[in-house]
Amino acid sequence: MNAIPVRPDAPPDEAVVMRKVGLRLVPFLILCYFIAYIDRVNAGFAALTMNEDVGLSQAMFGIGGGLFFLAYVLFEVPSNIAMERFGARVWIARIMVTWGLVGAAMAFVTGPWTFYLGRFLLGAAEAGFFPGVILYLTYWFPKAYRARIVATFMVAIPLSSFLGSPLSAALLQMDGIAGLRGWQWLFLMEAVPAVLLGLAALALLPSRPADAAWLTPRERAWLTDRLAADRGGGASPVADHLPLWKVLSNKYVWALALIYSGSSATSNALSLWMPQILKSFGLSNLETGFLNMIPFGIASVFMILWGLRADRSGERVWSTALPLAVTAACLLATSLTSSLTVTLVLLSLVLMGNYAIKGPFWALATEWLSAGTAGAGIAAINTLSHLGTGSATWLLGVIKDATGSFPLALLPLVFLTASGSVMVVALGRAARRRVGLREAAGVS
Numbered sequence: 001m002n003a004i005p006v007r008p009d010a011p012p013d014e015a016v017v018m019r020k021v022g023l024r025l026v027p028f029l030i031l032c033y034f035i036a037y038i039d040r041v042n043a044g045f046a047a048l049t050m051n052e053d054v055g056l057s058q059a060m061f062g063i064g065g066g067l068f069f070l071a072y073v074l075f076e077v078p079s080n081i082a083m084e085r086f087g088a089r090v091w092i093a094r095i096m097v098t099w100g101l102v103g104a105a106m107a108f109v110t111g112p113w114t115f116y117l118g119r120f121l122l123g124a125a126e127a128g129f130f131p132g133v134i135l136y137l138t139y140w141f142p143k144a145y146r147a148r149i150v151a152t153f154m155v156a157i158p159l160s161s162f163l164g165s166p167l168s169a170a171l172l173q174m175d176g177i178a179g180l181r182g183w184q185w186l187f188l189m190e191a192v193p194a195v196l197l198g199l200a201a202l203a204l205l206p207s208r209p210a211d212a213a214w215l216t217p218r219e220r221a222w223l224t225d226r227l228a229a230d231r232g233g234g235a236s237p238v239a240d241h242l243p244l245w246k247v248l249s250n251k252y253v254w255a256l257a258l259i260y261s262g263s264s265a266t267s268n269a270l271s272l273w274m275p276q277i278l279k280s281f282g283l284s285n286l287e288t289g290f291l292n293m294i295p296f297g298i299a300s301v302f303m304i305l306w307g308l309r310a311d312r313s314g315e316r317v318w319s320t321a322l323p324l325a326v327t328a329a330c331l332l333a334t335s336l337t338s339s340l341t342v343t344l345v346l347l348s349l350v351l352m353g354n355y356a357i358k359g360p361f362w363a364l365a366t367e368w369l370s371a372g373t374a375g376a377g378i379a380a381i382n383t384l385s386h387l388g389t390g391s392a393t394w395l396l397g398v399i400k401d402a403t404g405s406f407p408l409a410l411l412p413l414v415f416l417t418a419s420g421s422v423m424v425v426a427l428g429r430a431a432r433r434r435v436g437l438r439e440a441a442g443v444s
Contacts, residue, residue, distance in 0.1 A: 012219045014226075021140050021223070024214055026149065028197075028204055029133055030156045032096060035193045036129055037160035038168075039103040040068070040122070041271035042190050045168035046183035048275060048285055050109075053181060060112045062397020064119040065272055069390030071123030073383050079128020080135060080379035087207040088136045092129065096198030099125035103191035107184040131379040138366055139208055140223075142230045144311065146366060147319075151307025151359025155300050158355050161271050162296040164190075169289025252427070256365050256381045259320065259424045261388030262417035263361070266327060266354045268389050269396055269413060274347065277406045281340045294344060299351035307359030316367070317428030319360035324421035326353035331414045335407035354417070361424075388416055 043050075047061055056064075083091040102118065102125045109115045133153065141149050168186055175182035206212045209223045270277075274295075279288045310319040330349040337343055362378075369377040392412045399409040 012216070012222050014222075017215070017219045017223055018141070018145060020215060020219070021209075021212075022149065024212075025137075025140060025205070026152055028200075029136075029153055030159075032092070032197050032201070033130070033133065033153065033156035034160050034163075035190075035197060036096070036099065036126060037157050037271070038164045038190050039099060039194055040126065041161065041268070042103075042164065042168055042186055043106070043119070044272040044275045045165070045172065045285075045289070046106075046186050048183075048279060048288070049172060049175075049181065050183040053183070054109055054111050054115065056112060056115060057401060058397045059401045060115070060397075062394045062400075064112075064115045065268075065397070066390040066394035067116050067120040068123035069268075069386040069393065071120045072127045072386050073390070075124045075127035076131060076383040076386070077379040080131050083128060083132045083135065088132065088139070089202060089205040089207050092132060092136070092205060093198045093201040095126065095129045095132070096194050096201060098198075099129075100191045100194030100196075100198060101125075103194060104188050106191075107180070107187040128379070131382045134362055134366070134378050134382075136205075139227070142226050143363070143367055144314075147310040147316070147359040147363035148304070148307045149359075150362040151303050151310075154355070154358040154362075155304055157267055157271070157358075158296040158299040158303065158351060160296075161274070162293045162300055165275070165289045165292040165296070166286075169286050172285055250377075252368060253377055253380050254384060255423055255427045256368070257384030258388070259324075259420040259427070260361060260365075260381060261385040262324060262327070262413065262420040263354050263357050264382075264385045265389040265392035265416050266331070266350065266413050269393050269410075270347070270351065270354075272393065273396055273406070273409075277343075277347075278340075280406060281343075291344065295348040295351045298348050299355040302352045303355040303358060306356035310360035310363065316360045316364035317424055320357045320364060321421045321424045323353040323356035324417050324424070326350075328414050328418035328421060331410050331417065334410060335405075364424075392416060 043061075043064070047056070050056070051058075051061060079091070079095070099122060102121045106118045106122070109118050134150065137146065137149055137153065168190070171186040171189055172182035174180075174185040177185065180188075209215065209220050209227070212220060215223070275288050275292055278291050279285075283291065306319065306323065310316060313319070327350050330346045330353065334343055334346050334350075337346070365378065365381055395412045396409045399411075400406060403409070
């Protein structure tokens with residue numbers, strides 16, 4: 001029997017189109033973010049030997065971590081605006097090549113001031129990559145897909161520590177080869193992929209669906225229309241086409257930034273400091289590397305499952321609030337134990353909750369931001385949240401130096417994540433009221 005012919009104007013199979021887009025873009029972007037995060041947090045493993053070699057105290061190491069985020073804050077919004085002007089393909093490639101070169105230069109720090117400079121320049125180089133990719137994904141994926149897609153993309157964060165931990169520990173064993181210390185080899189070897197992937201991005205990342213040669217004309221037209229309908233449907237609590245200064249002063253943008261600051265601070269602080277937390281139990285570098293894998297591996301799986309759940313239910317607010325509450329409670333509980341096993345279990349629960357919010361939170365944020373404010377708004381949320389991230393990273397080092405206790409040093413993270421859990425519920429209620437009033441006014 002002959003197959004029934006498909007009319008030229010018939011809409012394509014949605015599942016087929018979205019599968020094509022997902023397989024073409026998401027694995028490559030995950031790999032890029034995986035390398036970005038390794039280059040961001042590999043100083044945590046380098047510190048196991050580097051700090052003594054170059055004379056860094058815990059407080060100095062914390063200052064360097066904070067300077068990364070200071071630079072990130074200063075350059076993130078301009079970077080996202082530049083991406084909209086120059087196109088995602090060119091700008092993402094530029095970011096990756098730049099951070100790879102700066103990451104390699106970290107191998108040559110000689111003391112506190114060169115360490116500070118290196119971390120600041122790395123933050124400036126990487127600024128814009130994450131919010132740029134989140135914005136880029138809105139060019140390709142309708143709202144109904146975003147929680148799972150963002151969660152899948154952001155699985156690169158825990159994977160960077162899950163796979164990067166044993167890799168970094170192994171690179172430290174290259175100590176003495178060609179006259180270089182192990183931590184120098186770590187920085188050099190882990191910087192090379194960023195440059196290579198940046199060059200690959202020029203060939204592999206089309207800026208918009210209209211540029212995707214691997215979609216048929218009918219598929220490109222359907223996806224473009226579907227995304228346009230998404231942008232035109234519903235009402236967002238953040239008005240469209242606001243000037244930049246109004247986006248930066250919008251109360252919803254600031255509230256979303258506060259919510260995300262707890263998650264951002266926790267993931268960055270633990271990625272940077274957890275090797276030293278585990279090493280404080282008397283472990284070797286290799287033992288530290290393998291144990292550090294466990295919480296991040298569990299969190300990698302859970303964040304994808306939670307993102308799928310959030311998309312299937314269509315619920316964003318509680319899908320963000322509940323994991324934040326779990327993160328805060330388990331962080332606080334680490335101060336009640338001195339057992340390595342219990343600490344490892346609690347840190348696994350912390351990271352499960354912390355990474356679970358990534359998908360539903362960014363799906364929520366992109367739904368609340370209008371199409372005309374998405375570029376600046378996403379960057380502003382991520383940028384403002386990093387004010388908390390940089391402060392928490394710095395405070396962790398200061399408190400650890402002053403008290404000798406890592407659990408006490410984690411208390412600022414407890415405050416940020418608990419505040420975010422409460423804030424997202426309050427913000428959700430306010431947004432529903434505001435959108436309801438707008439719709440009622442439109443009907444009348």
